[in-house]
Amino acid sequence: MSRRLVVKVTAGADAPERCAQAFTVATTALAAGADVSLWLTGESSWFALPGRAKDFELPHSAPLEDLLAALLAGGRVTLCTQCAVRREIGEADVLDGVRIAGAAVFVEEVLGDGVQALVY
Template identity: 75%
Template sequence: MANKLVIKVTAGADAPERCSQAFTVAAVAVASGVEVSLWLTGESAWFALPGRAAEFELPHSAPLPDLLESVLAAGTVTLCTQCAARRDIAQADVVEGIRIAGSQVFVGEIMADGVQALVY
């Protein structure tokens, strides 16, 4: 069984169900005691900015700010370097606790022993 789960979410408001699934799985894994690393890429990059998660709505799903907060409290949240640059997002702009890192860090995480990776 994997002792770490790396989740890469590429969807945002453009694909709300896929986006919500990624955040939900991350939050449930954290609550279950699994080490979680959530990567925000593509359109999900916007959720690294303060207040953006609160703008997301999907009926019958947990509020995105709550899910993000739970992952931040016990896991790692990373904003893709290139995705941030394409959106003019700097480290000073993001929610406290979210780091900006690139593919080298992502590959290092997913190639470690005991890691399971998911892409949404």
């Protein structure tokens, strides 16, 4: 059975340490061989847009742009449907590889066998 981790990040530039922790944990799990799904919700929704992760800065933290690129290359990145609508973000606006999906898909992922879930 593969190890699976779902990380839901609600923080963005408004809470940079919490945001960076979510991305760091997700990419560390990915590097350890886990099947990782990162959900962008709330203020982290903005990182689904091109260039936004590049502008994020936190001293002594890996660049968010690099962490996001790793997750897009080896895991799944999902933008919350409601969060996208509230911010007027559409499918055509997001980075390649980011899907937009809602609560039903999140619940399906979290309730899967062997899944660990974290919320930041």
